[in-house]
Amino acid sequence: MKTLTLxxxxxxxxxxxxxxxxxxxxxxxxxxxxxxxxxxxLDKAFERDLQGIDLVVGAKGSPMQLILSGVFHIDVPxxxxxxxxxxxxQKHPLVAQxxxxxxxxxxxxxxxxGSSHDYITHxxxxxxxxxxxTQPMQVVLGAIAARKLGVAVGQTFVGSHGLAxxxxxxxxxxxxxxxxxxPSGSVLDRLILTDSASVWKVHEAHGKAEEEGEEHLLEQRExxxxxxxxxxxxxxxxFPRYINSQTGMQAAAPALExxxxxSMLGLGTDVLRAFAGVLLLTAGxxxxxALWSAVRERRGDLALLRMLGAxxxxxxxLLLLExxxxxxxxxxxxxxxxxxxxxxxxxxxxxxxxxxVGGMVWPPTLCLVPAMALGVSxxxxxxxxxxxxxxxxxxxxxxx
Amino acid sequence: xxxxxxxxxxxxxxxxxxxxxxAVAQGATLLLSGPSGCGKSTWLALMAxxxxxxxxxxxxxxxxxNDLDSVATDAWRASVIGFLPQTLHLSAALSVRQNLALAQxxxxxxxxxxxIDTALAALGVAELASRKPAQLSGGQAQRVALxxxxxxxxKVILADEPSASLDDEAAADAVALLLATARSQSAxxxxxTHDARVAAxxxxxxxxxxxxxxxxxxxxxx
Numbered sequence: 001m002k003t004l005t006l007x008x009x010x011x012x013x014x015x016x017x018x019x020x021x022x023x024x025x026x027x028x029x030x031x032x033x034x035x036x037x038x039x040x041x042l043d044k045a046f047e048r049d050l051q052g053i054d055l056v057v058g059a060k061g062s063p064m065q066l067i068l069s070g071v072f073h074i075d076v077p078x079x080x081x082x083x084x085x086x087x088x089x090q091k092h093p094l095v096a097q098x099x100x101x102x103x104x105x106x107x108x109x110x111x112x113x114g115s116s117h118d119y120i121t122h123x124x125x126x127x128x129x130x131x132x133x134t135q136p137m138q139v140v141l142g143a144i145a146a147r148k149l150g151v152a153v154g155q156t157f158v159g160s161h162g163l164a165x166x167x168x169x170x171x172x173x174x175x176x177x178x179x180x181x182x183p184s185g186s187v188l189d190r191l192i193l194t195d196s197a198s199v200w201k202v203h204e205a206h207g208k209a210e211e212e213g214e215e216h217l218l219e220q221r222e223x224x225x226x227x228x229x230x231x232x233x234x235x236x237x238x239f240p241r242y243i244n245s246q247t248g249m250q251a252a253a254p255a256l257e258x259x260x261x262x263s264m265l266g267l268g269t270d271v272l273r274a275f276a277g278v279l280l281l282t283a284g285x286x287x288x289x290a291l292w293s294a295v296r297e298r299r300g301d302l303a304l305l306r307m308l309g310a311x312x313x314x315x316x317x318l319l320l321l322e323x324x325x326x327x328x329x330x331x332x333x334x335x336x337x338x339x340x341x342x343x344x345x346x347x348x349x350x351x352x353x354x355x356x357v358g359g360m361v362w363p364p365t366l367c368l369v370p371a372m373a374l375g376v377s378x379x380x381x382x383x384x385x386x387x388x389x390x391x392x393x394x395x396x397x398x399x400x
Numbered sequence: 401x402x403x404x405x406x407x408x409x410x411x412x413x414x415x416x417x418x419x420x421x422x423a424v425a426q427g428a429t430l431l432l433s434g435p436s437g438c439g440k441s442t443w444l445a446l447m448a449x450x451x452x453x454x455x456x457x458x459x460x461x462x463x464x465x466n467d468l469d470s471v472a473t474d475a476w477r478a479s480v481i482g483f484l485p486q487t488l489h490l491s492a493a494l495s496v497r498q499n500l501a502l503a504q505x506x507x508x509x510x511x512x513x514x515x516i517d518t519a520l521a522a523l524g525v526a527e528l529a530s531r532k533p534a535q536l537s538g539g540q541a542q543r544v545a546l547x548x549x550x551x552x553x554x555k556v557i558l559a560d561e562p563s564a565s566l567d568d569e570a571a572a573d574a575v576a577l578l579l580a581t582a583r584s585q586s587a588x589x590x591x592x593t594h595d596a597r598v599a600a601x602x603x604x605x606x607x608x609x610x611x612x613x614x615x616x617x618x619x620x621x622x
Contacts (some may be wrong), residue, residue: 006505013493304489307448308548309478310506311471393450396485397441397560 003314007321010294017290018326024286025330025373026337028279033338033369035272038345040363042265045072049187050254052122054236057081057089057243058225063252064261070101070225071254073111073187076163077103080222081249089226089243094235100223102199105159106167110145112159112175112192114199114223122227123186129153130179136197139175143183144190153177159202173202196223284376287326291319291384295391302388303396316385320378327377331370338369401426402447402556402588407456409442416454417442422615424588426461426555429579429608431599432592434617440592443617444558447590448481449473461555461588478507482554482587484578486561488545490533496520496544497529503548519547522584523577539570543577550581556588557581563595575601579608 011018049071056070061078068075083100090098099122102114113119117132120140130153132140141151151157156174160167175194183189200221230236236253243251295302302315343359407419417439424430432440445451446458449465458465461480468476490499500516520526523543533541542562549557559578563571575591575598582589591598603609 003505006502009493009498298491300487300489301491304483304485305502305506306450306474307477307481307483307485308503308506309474309481309508311474314506314508393448394441394445396487396489397445397450 003318003321004325007318008325010298010318011322011325014290014294021283021287021290021326022330022333024279024283025326025376026333028276028283028376029330029334029369029373030337030341031272031276031279032372033335033366034341034345035269035276036363036365036368037338037342037359037361038357039269040365041342041357041361045357046258048185050258052229053227053254054230055228055240055243056225056252056254057086057228057249058252060248060250063250064257066225066250066252067254067257069103070227071187073103073113073191077224078250080224081226082219083221083223084219085247085249086223086226089228092239094231094239095228096231097229099227100196101225101227102196102222103163103224104199105161105202106163107157107159107175107192108149109164110142110149110190110192111163112139112194112199114194114196116196119227120181120188120193123184123188125184125186125188126182128180128182130177133178133193133195133198136195136201137173137175138178139192139194139198140179140181141177142181142189142191142193145192146180151177153180280372280376283330284380287323287377287380288383291323291381292387294322295319295384295387299391300396302391303393306391306393307396312389312391315391316389319385319388320381323377323381324374327373328370330377331373334373335366335369401459401461402430402590403459405457407446407458408454409439409446409451410454419443419446419456419617420615422613424590424613425611426588427583427586428611428613429582429589429591429602431602431612431614432590432617433594433599433614435594438617440594440617441560443615444560444590444592447556447558448483449477475508479552480555482549482552482557484542484546484549484557484559484562486564488533488541490536490541490544490548492533495530495532496525496536499533499544500548500551503551507552509552515551519551520544522550523547523581538566539573542574546577546581550585550587553585554587556590557585559589559591561593561595562591563593563598568597571595571597572601572604576605579605583607 053071056066058066058070058077059079059081065075065078069077086098086100089095097118099115099118101119103111105112120132128143141149154177156176158169158171158174160169175198181188230239240251240253243249305315306312339359342357346358349357402422402424404419405421408416410416419439422430432443434440442451446453447460449468453466463476463480465473491502494502497516500519501511504511517526520529523546525540525543525547528536528540528544536544557578562574562578566574578589578591602612
């Protein structure tokens with residue numbers, strides 16, 4: 001008989017206690033799996049969407065709002081800035097690239113973003129169908145947006161005012177779908193992209209252009225914000241201060257704001273982490289109590305095993321293996337349950353097209369989960385194993 | 401074969417037990433008797449190498465136990481001593497067959513089903529192999545425990561109060577079974593008991609009474 005099989009048999013000789021301990025351990029481990037998954041995916045999403053964006057320039061207001069609305073498209077923008085001021089930035093010697101974005105409209109709660117082709121190239125997105133826009137009022141859909149809207153190339157739709165569903169429709173201005181992007185995992189997946197000029201066209205009074213002339217119109221045109229890339233990292237020292245003090249605009253550095261955001265979220269994750277820790281601790285104690293009483297119950301059996309020639313270390317190993325089985329089972333169940341919870345969260349969140357979280361992702365940090373499972377169960381088994389190690393055969397003989 | 405000289409055992413902070421010398425030939429029977437608390441259990445523990453004598457020399461089955469370290473003693477005990485405890489301690493979670501396999505596991509042997517079958521058949525309980533201990537009668541359980549004790553064909557069989565809680569007939573049967581088993585294995589049999597029926601049963605057996613030795617332990621005062 002193998003020690004592993006024997007430990008397994010002993011574990012399930014008390015099915016209720018074993019199942020209860022398994023449940024407790026799995027719950028703790030599932031919470032930890034869930035936390036690890038969510039923080040890993042948020043980090044990755046931030047990293048992916050922020051890649052190559054050194055600075056976001058927009059209207060005065062909250063810098064966090066500027067980043068959330070301009071980069072992640074999960075907040076409303078603070079306001080608009082003159083197109084002219086943004087174009088000026090392009091000429092600044094420290095700036096490598098400026099991508100202007102115009103927000104304000106949406107279609108069935110998917111945002112319509114006016115920009116240039118640079119925005120698509122920036123995220124290295126590829127076309128799955130059709131072409132990029134060549135003139136105003138043509139749009140390219142992100143992969144998720146296209147799937148959820150069920151719109152195909154060649155179809156037309158009317159955008160509505162505002163970023164939430166239910167805004168006033170822009171009556172006679174039809175957008176035509178000319179292309180659909182392949183999934184890139186970036187924020188583009190859930191956007192509707194078009195030329196900046198489309199947004200101007202929709203919002204400017206009809207016929208105004210002819211009346212006042214192109215020159216005058218350029219003066220008046222606005223964009224919501226601009227994504228900037230520096231020529232040199234040294235620009236981070238002086239450029240934001242220049243924007244904030246010398247122009248009427250605001251500069252927000254995504255790296256700084258995200259650090260701030262994460263430290264704010266940090267409190268929430270700390271609470272969850274503490275909760276998971278308490279669960280694990282409870283589970284550990286419960287395993288300890290179960291094994292401890294198992295040793296007391298089986299004292300005679302253990303003593304007899306000594307009598308039959310088992311060295312003390314073998315009895316201790318038997319107890320440890322029993323805990324090991326429990327730990328292994330709990331790790332497997334906990335990982336699965338955690339993935340399930342992340343999948344459920346992803347499913348809930350994708351309904352309103354916000355952050356990208358899902359299950360069935362296996363980042364290397366998940367190794368922590370089985371490690372913790374084994375650590376907790378081994379720790380819980382330590383004293384009981386010592387009890388088994390020290391079991392006295394004389395007591396068996398004396399019939400106590 | 402058991403041979404002791406000047407054996408004593410000192411309990412930490414308690415009494416010192418001194419045991420009379422014995423010399424039991426291989427295959428003979430020793431009746432260890434005396435009231436409870438006189439040191440029968442301690443004597444058995446000494447024979448099995450579970451505790452070390454405070455003084456004196458102890459030779460069991462040709463092995464000077466004083467010379468062995470604890471790891472070697474465990475291995476020695478597994479191969480030489482067969483033990484029938486008063487409380488049988490058949491593991492309730494395991495079947496009869498698995499309980500015997502457990503003995504092989506404890507002594508570090510590979511599982512040997514044919515040895516298990518032989519041992520069970522020798523004691524007439526082969527058909528109970530797949531039952532759980534809870535499904536056995538008292539007599540059947542004792543036979544299974546004895547099968548477990550003699551699984552490795554030990555040179556010495558130690559039986560602790562084998563007649564406790566048995567009626568007269570069953571007690572006589574138990575002694576007869578022990579004698580028959582020990583004889584078939586040419587093992588030295590030690591029966592520790594305070595039950596007069598056991599002594600009577602041993603003396604009634606002609607072959608056993610021929611080489612029967614009695615070791616009477618007296619109550620010792622602290």
